[in-house]
Amino acid sequence: MPRPDLHGIAELMSLPCSVSVMKGESSLKHLNRSLTVDTTEMRDMGRLDGFLCNSNGRILDRLVICKLMEELVLVGNYAAGEATREALIQGVPWDEDIKVMDGDDAIVHLRLVGNAPNRCVAGLGIDPDDIGADRWTEYGSALLSRVDYHGIDAIDVLIPTAECAAFTVLLEENGAVVPDAERSELVRIELGMLDHREMNEGFLPMEIGLEVLVDLEKGCYPGQEVHARLESRGSPARGIARLRLASEVGVGKLKLPGGGSLIVTASASTQQGTVALAVVPLRLIENGAADFGEGSMAEVQTL
Secondary structure (H helix, E strand, C coil), rough: CCCCCCCCCCCEEEEEEEEEEEECCCCCHHHHHCCCCCCCCCCCCCCEEEEEEECCCCCEEEEEEEECCCEEEEEEEECCCCHHHHHHHHHCCCCCCCEEEECCCCCCEEECCCCHHHHHCCCCCHHHHHHCCHHHCCECCEEEEEEEEEEEEEEEEEEHHHHHHHHHHHHCCCCCCCCCCCHHHHHHHCCCCCCCCCCCCCCCCHHHHHHHCCCCCCCCCCHHHHHHHHHCCCCCEEEEEEEEEEECCCCEEEEECCCEEEEEEEEEEEECCEEEEEEEEHHHHCCEEEEEECEEEEEECCC
């Protein structure tokens, strides 16, 4: 895939999210029973990403976890907080004292994306080498962590909502720009940065290319049996892809003239036409093209 047209330094994207907070001595143990990843060895200021799935193996929420002393901050999908908290609290054994609290609107999730995001944080006096993918680095009330999207370096920021505006100004003073919603969506699609439109109950983790967030060796969790059966059978029947076509394509299920269908989760306009994210039959990814009928063809790219 060609490198996307990124800002010379960084764009500061705001990622809609939900926030929950867990407290209790056995919080990590309980979370380990609930998620697709092993949380038992998390250390203070550690970062871990995983899925909360239903019994059918489909995604209920994607959680970015931050361990702060005796608290676990769970940053989840947009508008999923209430359902996630309900699912977590229902699974708490009677003899464990665990609280799951509503933190929605208390924290903002930002992401620095560009050709040189390290320059922004270095200007704040932060050593970029101190920012890792498996831990959070403190800067005042902000927490920073590193994330990679297919070779493109980005920096995640969690910051209290009340301090977000002032922190944004600091980043702008150090070269960052704040894109509009249309530009943010284009960058998200180009980089394959999945959000609640892909990580939801419509899909299995393996269908959106995030099997790395599923640990089948960790012990039981909701959906594990389905995930294990899928692994034993090999590849799923469909996968996530990027579509490029000259015409417009809307979000939703699209029937293909040759049989089968695909689900477009997001699309954005480009100078050449449209770029979109879609979950498609694997044969289209293997072929590298999709025939939409009436002379409309799409290039199908892996993320």
